Amino acid sequence: QLQLVESGGGLVQPGGSLRLSCAASGFNLDYYAIGWFRQAPGKEREGVSCVDFRAGTTNYADSVKGRFTISRDNAKRTVYLQMNSLKPEDTAVYYCAAGAFPFKPCVLNPNEYHIWGQGTQVTVSS
Numbered sequence: 001q002l003q004l005v006e007s008g009g010g011l012v013q014p015g016g017s018l019r020l021s022c023a024a025s026g027f028n029l030d031y032y033a034i035g036w037f038r039q040a041p042g043k044e045r046e047g048v049s050c051v052d053f054r055a056g057t058t059n060y061a062d063s064v065k066g067r068f069t070i071s072r073d074n075a076k077r078t079v080y081l082q083m084n085s086l087k088p089e090d091t092a093v094y095y096c097a098a099g100a101f102p103f104k105p106c107v108l109n110p111n112e113y114h115i116w117g118q119g120t121q122v123t124v125s126s
Helices: none
Strands: 003-007 010-012 018-025 033-039 046-052 058-060 068-073 078-083 092-099 120-124
Touching: 003 092, 018 033, 018 092, 018 120, 033 078, 046 068, 046 078, 058 068, 078 092
Parallel strands: 010 120
Antiparallel strands: 003 018, 018 078, 033 046, 033 092, 046 058, 068 078, 092 120
């Protein structure tokens, strides 16, 4: 069964940090990129970051560059999103997803991803 499970969300004050995890099972990650996306109430789902699981190449949205870092642990089949200097506008449900990008860098268009996790809530508030 193809599955992605997110964890690590929660409530944090502005300026704080959280680390999200995305654990994969049921498929060979070497052929996929893993992306992080978020969706705030009333807004469209937007791409945050992605990583090619085999090559390790990454991509970030401008809004999170310098604050968020994506990484992977091949042995644990897990992708992480370290989020620092969090802002209230980072509040959203965060999803991880898997997509195939043969011979090209991963992109942040959610329509290019076809395996999705259930999401984890991140709330940045004082």
